[in-house]
Amino acid sequence: MKVKSSYIPYFLILPAFAYLLFFVGYPLVQALYTAFTQNGHFSLATVRKTFTDPYFWDALKYTISLAGVIVPTQVALAIILALGVNRVFKGKDFTIYALTIPLTISDVAAGLIWYSMLSPSGFLNKLLLNIGLINNPIYFFGYQYRHMEFLAIVLAELWRATSIVFVIILAGLQMISHEYLEAAEVFGADYWTRLRKIVIPLLKPSIQSALIIRTLFAMQIFGIVWILAGRDIPILAGEGFYRLTELKEYDVASIYALVIAGLSIILGALYIKFMKAEYLEVRG
Amino acid sequence: MNEETKFILKKLVFYAFIFTVVAWIVIPIIISTLYGFALPKDYYDPKKILPTSFTIKYVKTLLITLGALDGIKNSIIVALITIAISFALGIPAGYAVAKFIFPGKDTIKLSIVALRMFPIPVMAIPLVILYIRLHLIDTLLGVALAHTAMSLPFVVLITSSIFAGVSKELEEAAMVFGLTRLGSFFKITLPLALPGLAAAAMFTFVMSWNEVFVASILTLAHRTLPAQILSIMAGASGGAAPDYYKFAAAFIMILPAITFIFFARKYLVTMWGITLK
Amino acid sequence: MVEVRLENLKKYFGNGKVKAVDGIDLTIKDGEFLVLLGPSGCGKTTTLRMIAGLESPTGGKIWFGDKDVTYFSPKDRNISMVFQSYAVWPHMTVYDNIAFPLKIKKHPRDEIDKKVKWAAGMLQIGNLLDRYPAQLSGGQRQRVAVARAIVVEPAVLLMDEPLSNLDAKLRVAMRAEIKKLQTKLKVTTIYVTHDQVEAMTMGDRIAVMNKGKLLQVGPPTEVYLKPNSIFVGTFIGAPEMNLLEVSIKEKENGLVLEGTGLEITLPEEFRELLERYINKSVIFGIRPEHMTIEGVSTLEHVKRAREIEGTVDFIEALGTDTIVHARVGEGNLIKIKLPGHIPLEIGSKVKIVVDLDNIHIFDKTTENAVI
Numbered sequence: 038m039k040v041k042s043s044y045i046p047y048f049l050i051l052p053a054f055a056y057l058l059f060f061v062g063y064p065l066v067q068a069l070y071t072a073f074t075q076n077g078h079f080s081l082a083t084v085r086k087t088f089t090d091p092y093f094w095d096a097l098k099y100t101i102s103l104a105g106v107i108v109p110t111q112v113a114l115a116i117i118l119a120l121g122v123n124r125v126f127k128g129k130d131f132t133i134y135a136l137t138i139p140l141t142i143s144d145v146a147a148g149l150i151w152y153s154m155l156s157p158s159g160f161l162n163k164l165l166l167n168i169g170l171i172n173n174p175i176y177f178f179g180y181q182y183r184h185m186e187f188l189a190i191v192l193a194e195l196w197r198a199t200s201i202v203f204v205i206i207l208a209g210l211q212m213i214s215h216e217y218l219e220a221a222e223v224f225g226a227d228y229w230t231r232l233r234k235i236v237i238p239l240l241k242p243s244i245q246s247a248l249i250i251r252t253l254f255a256m257q258i259f260g261i262v263w264i265l266a267g268r269d270i271p272i273l274a275g276e277g278f279y280r281l282t283e284l285k286e287y288d289v290a291s292i293y294a295l296v297i298a299g300l301s302i303i304l305g306a307l308y309i310k311f312m313k314a315e316y317l318e319v320r321g
Numbered sequence: 322m323n324e325e326t327k328f329i330l331k332k333l334v335f336y337a338f339i340f341t342v343v344a345w346i347v348i349p350i351i352i353s354t355l356y357g358f359a360l361p362k363d364y365y366d367p368k369k370i371l372p373t374s375f376t377i378k379y380v381k382t383l384l385i386t387l388g389a390l391d392g393i394k395n396s397i398i399v400a401l402i403t404i405a406i407s408f409a410l411g412i413p414a415g416y417a418v419a420k421f422i423f424p425g426k427d428t429i430k431l432s433i434v435a436l437r438m439f440p441i442p443v444m445a446i447p448l449v450i451l452y453i454r455l456h457l458i459d460t461l462l463g464v465a466l467a468h469t470a471m472s473l474p475f476v477v478l479i480t481s482s483i484f485a486g487v488s489k490e491l492e493e494a495a496m497v498f499g500l501t502r503l504g505s506f507f508k509i510t511l512p513l514a515l516p517g518l519a520a521a522a523m524f525t526f527v528m529s530w531n532e533v534f535v536a537s538i539l540t541l542a543h544r545t546l547p548a549q550i551l552s553i554m555a556g557a558s559g560g561a562a563p564d565y566y567k568f569a570a571a572f573i574m575i576l577p578a579i580t581f582i583f584f585a586r587k588y589l590v591t592m593w594g595i596t597l598k
Numbered sequence: 599m600v601e602v603r604l605e606n607l608k609k610y611f612g613n614g615k616v617k618a619v620d621g622i623d624l625t626i627k628d629g630e631f632l633v634l635l636g637p638s639g640c641g642k643t644t645t646l647r648m649i650a651g652l653e654s655p656t657g658g659k660i661w662f663g664d665k666d667v668t669y670f671s672p673k674d675r676n677i678s679m680v681f682q683s684y685a686v687w688p689h690m691t692v693y694d695n696i697a698f699p700l701k702i703k704k705h706p707r708d709e710i711d712k713k714v715k716w717a718a719g720m721l722q723i724g725n726l727l728d729r730y731p732a733q734l735s736g737g738q739r740q741r742v743a744v745a746r747a748i749v750v751e752p753a754v755l756l757m758d759e760p761l762s763n764l765d766a767k768l769r770v771a772m773r774a775e776i777k778k779l780q781t782k783l784k785v786t787t788i789y790v791t792h793d794q795v796e797a798m799t800m801g802d803r804i805a806v807m808n809k810g811k812l813l814q815v816g817p818p819t820e821v822y823l824k825p826n827s828i829f830v831g832t833f834i835g836a837p838e839m840n841l842l843e844v845s846i847k848e849k850e851n852g853l854v855l856e857g858t859g860l861e862i863t864l865p866e867e868f869r870e871l872l873e874r875y876i877n878k879s880v881i882f883g884i885r886p887e888h889m890t891i892e893g894v895s896t897l898e899h900v901k902r903a904r905e906i907e908g909t910v911d912f913i914e915a916l917g918t919d920t921i922v923h924a925r926v927g928e929g930n931l932i933k934i935k936l937p938g939h940i941p942l943e944i945g946s947k948v949k950i951v952v953d954l955d956n957i958h959i960f961d962k963t964t965e966n967a968v969i
Binding site for chain 2: 043045046047049050052053054056057060061063064065067068071118121122126128131132134135136138139141142143144145146149150151152153154156158159160163164166167174196249250253256257259260263264273274277278281282287290291293294295297298301305
Binding site for chain 3: 214216217219220221222223224225226227230234235238239241
């Protein structure tokens with residue numbers, strides 16, 4: 038068999054590409070079909086049913102507000118951490134290793150770990166009680182403490198997923214040539230000016246991808262919420278999960294899937310539109 | 322204040338910062354592990370911040386009576402199948418992206434980057450209907466196929482970057498001295514890429530090991546570990562499991578991942594750097 | 599403009615294990631173009647970085663005029679620098695790059711504008727001001743880096759191998775341009791390079807460094823003609839200076855350099871310098887361009903000459919020059935550089951004429967020049 042060599046790369050890529058297209062394309066089509074038909078005819082009944090359910094709006098609200106609190110905090114934290122670590126000091130390797138441990142910890146495990154910190158008999162409460170800072174345990178869990186549950190989720194999620202942002206920012210930081218900073222130093226810029234005028238602008242592409250990745254994953258937040266709050270704090274993925282596994286409502290679950298997909302696409306597009314690093318685009 | 326005290330003070334503040342950061346990451350892991358082995362009387366004793374008497378009873382119950390051992394077995398099988406399929410499909414694609422120049426390459430690369438971020442719930446929910454039809458529902462293969470879709474873009478991006486790191490001239494030299502392109506791939510490029518590929522395999526393993534949503538939706542009797550833990554801890558029973566089981570569960574879940582990562586840590590940061598750019 | 603003085607400047611790394619710069623004393627005069635020349639790892643860049651304030655010395659002092667700036671941070675030194683990689687910030691336009699030092703120093707807007715245009719004009723990049731560095735060629739980026747360095751009218755201008763990333767042709771052009779610019783601006787300039795041609799053509803004076811030490815400082819011709827050590831002699835000049843081990847003998851017609859297959863009678867005036875080397879081994883050095891071959895080429899300006907006999911071993915024809923490799927005695931191979939194209943047959947016997955005013959004799963143990 039003789040293959041024209043210019044076809045080789047396509048042959049090599051095709052299987053992977055076809056596989057991905059199927060696993061992305063099929064579910065989308067199937068979800069659209071399930072969501073918008075009834076007995077083989079086009080119908081908005083499911084949409085109506087979902088949108089009149091207060092749980093849907095709660096889930097949308099909580100998903101977005103969790104992302105709104107968690108993602109910017111993570112990015113800010115990660116920048117501080119990366120700037121702190123990106124220098125020569127004793128224990129640097131260990132610190133970076135420690136900071137990347139959460140990368141390997143699943144959301145379910147992270148939820149359980151933080152439950153051990155925050156439960157009424159958990160580490161934090163016992164610590165504060167014994168120091169004498171509080172007289173009664175702080176309750177983080179239970180429907181009547183929803184605000185605290187929200188806080189617990191934020192803490193656990195910051196703990197678990199800041200690592201990803203940290204790694205992206207650190208990689209970006211390490212790619213900035215030393216001479217860029219030295220040049221700024223020679224020309225009279227102090228630390229803060231260098232940070233503001235050189236480092237942060239050059240980090241923009243890294244910050245952008247960190248924001249995109251974290252926001253999109255935040256739209257799918259599930260395990261950590263499910264462990265720490267159950268349906269006390271409804272979230273989109275969780276509601277989809279609940280509808281599907283408990284109520285066997287494939288059509289409603291499909292709407293949830295589509296809403297997550299839609300949100301992801303819109304947010305991704307927005308970031309790319311507003312955070313373009315123009316100096317990278319105009320390569321001549 | 323003179324320069325030297327200023328310098329020392331700065332250093333002190335810096336190390337305090339580093340210490341806080343490391344403590345923030347490490348303490349919860351240590352605490353939950355300690356609690357996982359603590360006796361309930363210690364855990365519920367408000368005077369005891371750290372437990373003093375330990376037992377492996379709850380880890381054992383979880384593993385044997387509650388079937389976490391089966392979950393671990395299932396998780397490993399799923400992860401191995403995932404690695405096998407995603408490497409079989411991903412290595413050729415990664416190689417093509419790294420070593421060939423062809424029309425449409427950038428588009429293909431970009432779409433792979435975009436597919437990487439495709440929301441897993443969107444994929445999983447409609448997949449149930451297909452899986453029921455194909456009798457793949459509640460099978461490990463079914464979960465592995467979905468996990469492959471999740472990890473494949475990462476594998477393509479990681480392998481392409483690993484292959485790009487193997488100098489083209491090494492391969493060309495092999496071809497000049499009489500190997501075919503395929504031969505030089507197996508004799509030169511692949512051996513040189515092996516450590517990177519091993520790390521990529523661990524990366525894929527951890528991804529599959531940790532995934533809970535797809536696994537929970539697509540299985541019922543044959544659950545992977547996270548799916549099983551989720552159903553015990555927060556399932557229909559609504560978090561009815563006693564606290565100390567939760568901590569034991571956390572321990573069982575994080576141990577393999579952390580061990581793996583300890584060995585692959587050198588590659589890990591680079592790898593995340595590659596896949597997340 | 600200012601005089602720069604280095605006083606026993608030292609920089610050790612790894613708790614003193616690596617002596618990158620090992621006690622340097624050097625004065626760079628006001629408005630002078632000084633080239634720090636040396637092989638890679640000789641400490642020249644470290645020296646420059648200490649003058650910039652990017653590296654703090656292990657010992658010694660740095661004076662700008664009568665101000666001790668040893669521990670000043672770079673921003674307080676009124677210096678400028680051109681980096682090896684140019685370090686032109688990719689996220690700023692050319693204009694913003696050049697304006698950066700002025701903006702930091704909070705100059706008024708219209709003054710910034712005027713100065714940026716002046717600097718850009720000096721380097722002929724006035725038409726590129728709103729481009730991003732990614733859109734520029736290497737040579738253009740280099741010009742931006744230089745414009746940015748001169749825009750503040752610094753007291754001291756530092757250049758760290760600024761031409762090493764350019765291709766050969768551009769390098770020659772920029773060499774002349776930077777030199778002209780410096781002459782016009784009269785700014786005290788310290789220029790680091792490992793390229794001896796750059797050093798010879800650009801520097802008012804050259805400071806040759808090796809292994810953290812300063813070996814010789816002087817005008818280019820002096821360093822070239824009167825190297826004070828074997829290292830300086832061989833580092834400058836291409837092809838390299840010929841080195842032969844010989845001994846000095848007292849003969850009836852005076853002092854003689856005697857080696858295998860060669861005997862060179864020395865003028866009487868060298869006697870005083872060579873007295874203590876009589877009957878001892880020394881290293882004899884002669885540059886390829888300070889010899890000629892009888893019958894094919896002449897050294898018209900040569901006043902005193904001696905002849906040695908050799909056999910042509912190999913010929914490198916460069917077009918403009920011919921380099922003859924000749925065998926003298928047993929195993930001694932010397933190179934002779936002759937202008938133009940010289941047709942010589944390999945294996946033919948030749949008489950090599952040595953210019954006595956340009957011979958070098960080095961002490962064998964200290965490697966320092968005697969003559």
